[in-house]
Amino acid sequence: MSITVRAAAKINLHLGVGRVRDDGFHPLDTVYQAIGIHDDIALSLADDLSLTTHVADHIDPAAVPSGADNIVLRAARLLAEHAGRPATGAFEVRKDIPVAGGMAGGSADAAAALVACDRLWDLQTFDDDLLALAARLGSDVPFSLVGGTARGRGRGEVVEALADPGSWWWVAVPSAEGLSTPAVYAHFDALRPDAPEVPPSSDELLAALATGEPLRLARALHNDLQEPAIDLRPDLGDLIARGESEGALRGLVSGSGPTVVFLCDSADGARETALGLAGAGHEVVLTATGPVAGAHVVVPV
Template structure:
């Protein structure tokens, strides 16, 4: 007989949007989206253990503002755990430990990564064997980006982003992420967009982007990138526009706002080029930068460390 594990650790990646096309608000208040997600090598790690009541503890890298992450039942990882338990009719709870490497409110879906990691970790801890279909359905109830955090890789997102379909991606991409100390409100970004673009076209993904991903060429991908929220974010935060210019001057192939911001991304040709661009950004005074590969796997169980 196989005994259940006493703890499970799961790693989940940050996401970026290679294209983010935004339609007019629906009757439920959500904006219809057409987006291409890509998972990048920046991670949150989450560990779960059985407990008498729900709790969450937080640690993080130096650029992560943990004060903005709830450590109560409002934390999305606890909400994910409760949703999974309720789905299976269980009265169980867990202690959740999160180490965050994804910036909070950075447009990279760190909270969604935590929710996806909690679903995978608790499903394994409790030996529930929930189907992929049902995990994705649960994920969609928690947030628009949570299903993609489960899937990872590169994928098309539709609906409000929660409907995910994996894409062919033959590239080995490298990005430099420039993080910001000051966050951006996603609702305000969408409100600004609605004001500036009152009658947007139906959101669709351009074939040029799909072709670039299939071809694996950085120059082709650079030409196909786009984010409908970038103009309003740069208007609200001129420092982000200035950072984008600095990255292009540093030799990046393209600059792109990550989601609703404020992280700015720079596409590079390879790992060496990414390190060069990151170093030049640091020399220009941008001290919160990281070079990351893509695409990477979605939420996945980490191997258990051997006992000494």
């Protein structure tokens, strides 16, 4: 018996960051969107717990954490502990979401692992319990369960699903060189010692989202981590300028980077922007639409 669960990449349409708290976390007001770049996590019955990973050509296999600390295995062990049963099963992960790219690939895999284990082990875990376990694994994992478009607060783990009438087209350009999330946040702290305790509100973004109009949404996109990310990696600023010159409505660093995403006005606009960026020498250019579902079963038991 086996099951396959699909997990989507996320982007942040709004990422407001407040002053670092005493516990080391930054308060956030963010709007997430799940887009159609995904990983597939298959889980089969087995006597012990194991993991095999296959990556797309644009991902460096060495960049994927291996061993017992892989977040997929940690998710399985956490749910097993909650359920009072052994953590067993053979995971096979097929990755297409950029690694360390600001698109929550690890978080998406953790969410998919929780769903896969819950279904294959026939636990029927309550949704609130799954969300609480997800928050213990990482700030983006609860959203990866919920998917669609959602607002995140706290450190991003308090998730509220949002109505989203739009169909949005994106181009994503990953980077061969990763960018450390802690380093970007530390640089934010250095650049913004006067950051407010309360993060900038997402209200303007939410109003734009409700219109379903790409140009209105493009004008409202916001990321407080973009300045520190570009300061650490000036090439990201050059990439944004190039993508916008190729027809994108707006370019934005995704989360803490280094992946850059571009909002386009249509499917044709996304294809044209992608072709322009590929012609400019970017070897990996991905197109995707959003919002899409969170972690969900695609091949049932």
